[in-house]
Amino acid sequence: MVENRPWLTFLSHTVLILGVLAVAFPLYVTFVASTHSLQDIMQVPMPLLPGDQLVANYAQVLGAGTTTGSKAAVSRMLVNSLVMALAIPLGKIAISIIASFAIVYFRFRLRMFFFWMIFVTLMLPVEVRIIPTFKVIADLGMLNTYAGLTVPLIASATATFLFRQFFMTVPDELAEAARVDGAGPMRFFWDVLMPLSKTTMAALFVIQFIYGWNQYLWPLLITTDESMYTTVIGIKRMIVGSDAANEWNLIMATAILAMLPPAVVVVLMQKWFVKGLVETEK
Amino acid sequence: MEKRVVFRSAWLPYALVAPQIAITLVFFFWPAAQAVWYSFQLQDAFGLRSQFVGLQNFAALFKDGNYLASFKVTAVFSVLVAFFGIGISLLLATMADRVLRGALAYKTLLIWPYAVAPAIAGVLWAFLFAPSIGIVTYVLKGFGVDWNWIINDNQALLLVVIASVWKQISYNFLFFLAGLQSIPRSLIEAAAIDGAGPARRFWTIVFPLLSPTTFFLLVVNMVYAFFDTFGVIDATTQGGPAQATQILVYKVYHDGVKAADLGGSSAQSVILMFIVIALTVAQFRFVERKVQY
Numbered sequence: 003m004v005e006n007r008p009w010l011t012f013l014s015h016t017v018l019i020l021g022v023l024a025v026a027f028p029l030y031v032t033f034v035a036s037t038h039s040l041q042d043i044m045q046v047p048m049p050l051l052p053g054d055q056l057v058a059n060y061a062q063v064l065g066a067g068t069t070t071g072s073k074a075a076v077s078r079m080l081v082n083s084l085v086m087a088l089a090i091p092l093g094k095i096a097i098s099i100i101a102s103f104a105i106v107y108f109r110f111r112l113r114m115f116f117f118w119m120i121f122v123t124l125m126l127p128v129e130v131r132i133i134p135t136f137k138v139i140a141d142l143g144m145l146n147t148y149a150g151l152t153v154p155l156i157a158s159a160t161a162t163f164l165f166r167q168f169f170m171t172v173p174d175e176l177a178e179a180a181r182v183d184g185a186g187p188m189r190f191f192w193d194v195l196m197p198l199s200k201t202t203m204a205a206l207f208v209i210q211f212i213y214g215w216n217q218y219l220w221p222l223l224i225t226t227d228e229s230m231y232t233t234v235i236g237i238k239r240m241i242v243g244s245d246a247a248n249e250w251n252l253i254m255a256t257a258i259l260a261m262l263p264p265a266v267v268v269v270l271m272q273k274w275f276v277k278g279l280v281e282t283e284k
Numbered sequence: 285m286e287k288r289v290v291f292r293s294a295w296l297p298y299a300l301v302a303p304q305i306a307i308t309l310v311f312f313f314w315p316a317a318q319a320v321w322y323s324f325q326l327q328d329a330f331g332l333r334s335q336f337v338g339l340q341n342f343a344a345l346f347k348d349g350n351y352l353a354s355f356k357v358t359a360v361f362s363v364l365v366a367f368f369g370i371g372i373s374l375l376l377a378t379m380a381d382r383v384l385r386g387a388l389a390y391k392t393l394l395i396w397p398y399a400v401a402p403a404i405a406g407v408l409w410a411f412l413f414a415p416s417i418g419i420v421t422y423v424l425k426g427f428g429v430d431w432n433w434i435i436n437d438n439q440a441l442l443l444v445v446i447a448s449v450w451k452q453i454s455y456n457f458l459f460f461l462a463g464l465q466s467i468p469r470s471l472i473e474a475a476a477i478d479g480a481g482p483a484r485r486f487w488t489i490v491f492p493l494l495s496p497t498t499f500f501l502l503v504v505n506m507v508y509a510f511f512d513t514f515g516v517i518d519a520t521t522q523g524g525p526a527q528a529t530q531i532l533v534y535k536v537y538h539d540g541v542k543a544a545d546l547g548g549s550s551a552q553s554v555i556l557m558f559i560v561i562a563l564t565v566a567q568f569r570f571v572e573r574k575v576q577y
Contacts, residue, residue, distance in 0.1 A: 005476055014379040015386075021376045022393045025453065028408040031419060035411065047422040097303040104300035109290050116301050123312045125564050129511045129533045130556040133540040133549055134315035134322065157307040170287075177289040187291035216401035218515035223541070234401045238519055241407070250411060257404050264399035269392060276458060279398075 029261075036060070036255035043250050059255040068252045072239035074228035076256050079236040080263075083215055086151055086232060087263070090217075091210030093156035095203055102165035103191055107177065124159040128220055136223050146227045155220060161206055164281055168202050169195065205278030208271045212264045233260040316557070322550035334547075341551035350527060351535065351552070357441070358531040362509035364445045369452040369505050370498065376453070377460035378486065391461070398454040402447075402515030409447040410520040433521065437528030440521045444529050447520065448513045456501050463497035464490065503567045510559065532556055 031050075035043055038053035063076040104110075105117055128135065135154065144150030172195065180190040221232045231239065237260060240253050268275050326337040345351045380390050397405070412420045415432040424431045433439040467490060475485045514533050517523060523530035523538060530538070536556060540549030 007482065010482060011383065014382045017379045018376060018383065018386075018390045021372075021379075022390060025394060025397060025450065028405075028412055028450070031412060032408055044417055046417055047419055048417065050419070097307070100300040101304040104297040106287055107291050108293065108297035108300075110297040113297070116305055119308060119313075120304060123308055125560050126312050126316050126557065127511055127560065129514060129536070130553050130560060131312075131315045131319050132537055132553070133546060134318035134553075135311060136541075137318065138311065138315050153307065154311040157304060157311060162304065174287060174289045177287070177291075181289070181291075187293060187296060190291070212399055216399075216404075216515075218401060218403045218518070219537070222518070234403050234515070237407055238403055241519070250417070253407065254411065257407055260404055261400050264401075265396045268396055268399040272392065272395070275395075275398075276462075279455070279458060280462060 032254045032257055035251055036258050038251055040249055040251050055251065059251050060259070063252050063255050063259070067236070068240045068249045070242060070247065070249055072228065072231070072236060074231055074236060074239070076233065076236060076259060078229060079231050079233040080259065082148075082151075082230060083232040083234070083260070084263070085148055086217060086221070087211045087215035089148070089152040090155050090214035091207045093152060094158045094161045094210055095206055097156060098158055098161035099165050099196075099199065099203075100191075102162050102169060103195065105162075106166055106169040107187065107190075120157075120159050120162050122159075123157060128155075132219070132223065139224055145224050146230045150224050151217075151221055151230070151232075152214075155214070155217065158210075161210075164202060164206060165199065167281075168199060172198060201274075201277070202281075204271070204274045205281060207278075208267060208275045209278040211267055215264045236260075319550045319553040319557075322546050323554045324547075325550075326547050337547070341547045342555075345548065345551055345555070350530075353527060354530050354532055354535045357527070357529065358510065361441065361445065361513075361529070361531055362506050364441075365448045365452065365509040365513070366502055366505035368445065369449045369456055370501055372449065373453045373456035374460050374494075374498075377457050377464055378490070380457075380461055381464040391458075394457050395454040397451050400451055402451055402512055403519040404515075405447045405451040406444070406516040406519035409443060409450065413443055435525055437525050440525055440529050444513065444516050444520060447516045448509065451516070452505060452508055456505070459497055459501055460494065463494050467493050500567070503563060507560075507563055510556075510563075532559075 034050060034052050035048065036059055037056040038049060039055050039058075042049055042053055042055075065075055065077065067073045067075055101116075101120065105113060139145060139150050139154065142150075144153075176194055177190060180194060185193070216234060217232065218234050218238075221230075221235050222238070225231055225235060233256065237253060237256050240256065241248055323341055324336055324338060325334040326340065376394060380387055380394075383390070400408075412418050413431065413433060415421060415434055418431075421431045431439060433443045471489055471493075472485055475489055480488070510531070511533055513531065514537070517529055517531065517534050518537075521529040523534045532552065533556065536549050536552045539545045539552065543549075
C-alpha cells in the first residue's frame, strides 16, 4: 500500500463484502430452498433460514428424481457427469501432449499443415456446427453413449498450444543429453518430458474438469435416454412448467449437487486453477 | 521458434499426431464442411429431397425480420454482459488489490461461480426472480415494481444478463487482479509523492496500464456472451418472450433442432463461423500488440 488512508481501506472492505454477499446470495437461497418442503417454498416470501427437510430432499433426488418432472435418479446423473468430467480432461491431455511432442521434437512433412489444422479448430466451437455434428454422431451410432458424449469434445487446440509452449521452454540440453545417453524419443518423452509437464497437466486438468462437468448443449443434443442424462441436463428436465408447478425444493437440491464437485475442485485446487486459467488464454 | 535438437523417425511423429488429427477431421472439419454444404441447399418439407439453391438461404435470412432482430438482441445482450461484467470485476479487483487483510479469503469467495454451469446459473436466478414465488420478486413488489420476466421482454433480457454477468465476474476478476499486481509499485509511489490522490492515480496510471487486460477481457466476454450463454438462455427464457432474448446461437439451435430447418440453420452456422473468425483474429492481433510492450 502506498499510503495509509483508513477511510479508503474501510471503503474497500465494504465494497468487497458487498460483492461477496451479492455473489453468494443465489447460492444461499438455493441451499435454503433445498432444505424445505415444497409447501414452505411456495409461501411468499419463502423462508430465509434452513429448514429440516435436508435429508429427505437429497435422498429423494438421489434415489428417484422429482415426481412431476423427470423421474431419473440424480445419483445416476452424477456418475454420468463424473464420467464426462474425467474422460474429457484425461483424453484431451493424452492426445494433446503426444501431438505437441511430435510437432515440437520432430521434423516431418506436413508438420505445419497439421499444426494449422489443429489451430483452426479454435474457430469452430460446437455451438456453430450443432446440426451437422449431431448428424455425424448419429451416423456413427454414438447417440446415448459415453463415447458420443466425450470423444468429440477431446480434440483441443488450447491444450496442444499449452504443451507446445511449455516444450519450447524445456532446455535443448535435456534432449541432447538423452540422445547422447542413447535414449530414443519415447524414452525421452516418458522419463524427461512427462515428469516436467506435471504442473501444466494439473492446471489443464482443473480447467477441463469444470469444462466437462458443465457441458450443456452437447449432452442436451445427444442424450435422449434418461439413463445418460448428466446432472446439468437433469435439472433442465425437472423444470416442466410455469414457476409454481415445479418442485423447486428438489430442483434446488439437485442444483447444489451439480455445483458442489466443480466448486470443490476450484477452491481446493485454486493454485492450479488460476495457473490453468491464465495460461490457457494466453 | 524452433528446436535445435530434434529426433528422427519416419513414422513416429505421424503416429503421435494421428489421434488428434483423426478427431479433428471427423468432428470438426467434416461437420463444418457439411454446414457449408447444407447452407446452399433447400430441403423439401419432409426432408426427402434437397436441391442446390446457391445463396438463397442467406438472402432469405437477411430478409427475415426475426433474424435481424436476433442480431440486435445479440448485440445489446453482449454489450451489456461485457460492460457490467468488466465494470463490476474491475471495481472488485481494484479493491482487492488494495486490502492487505483477508485478500485470499475474498479471492476464494469471489472465484467459485466460475465452477457453476451456465444452465445452473440460469436456474438459480430464474428461481430468485420467479414471478409468483421468487424472493427478489417479492422484494421488488415492496418497492412497487411489478416483475414478470415471462411476459415482459426487457425484464427477461435483464434476467439473462444478470445470470450471465454473475457467472463471468470471477473470471474477469482473476485477470484484473493479475493485471493489477503486475503494475510496478514505483509508478504508483511516484504519482503519490507528486500529490496525485487515489482516484487520479487510478485513471491516469492504473487504468491505462490495464488496457491490454481490459481489451483482452472485452473479446473474451463477447465470445462468452455469443456462445457460452446458450445454457443460461435455454434454462430460463428459451429465447422468449416473443424472441426478446433469442441470441444468434439460440436461433441456430431453435431453427435447426426444433423447427428442423436444415438449410436456414446451416446458413446461420456459417455466418456465426465468420463472426468467431473475426473475434479470434481480433484476439490474436491484441496478443501481437502485447508482445511489443
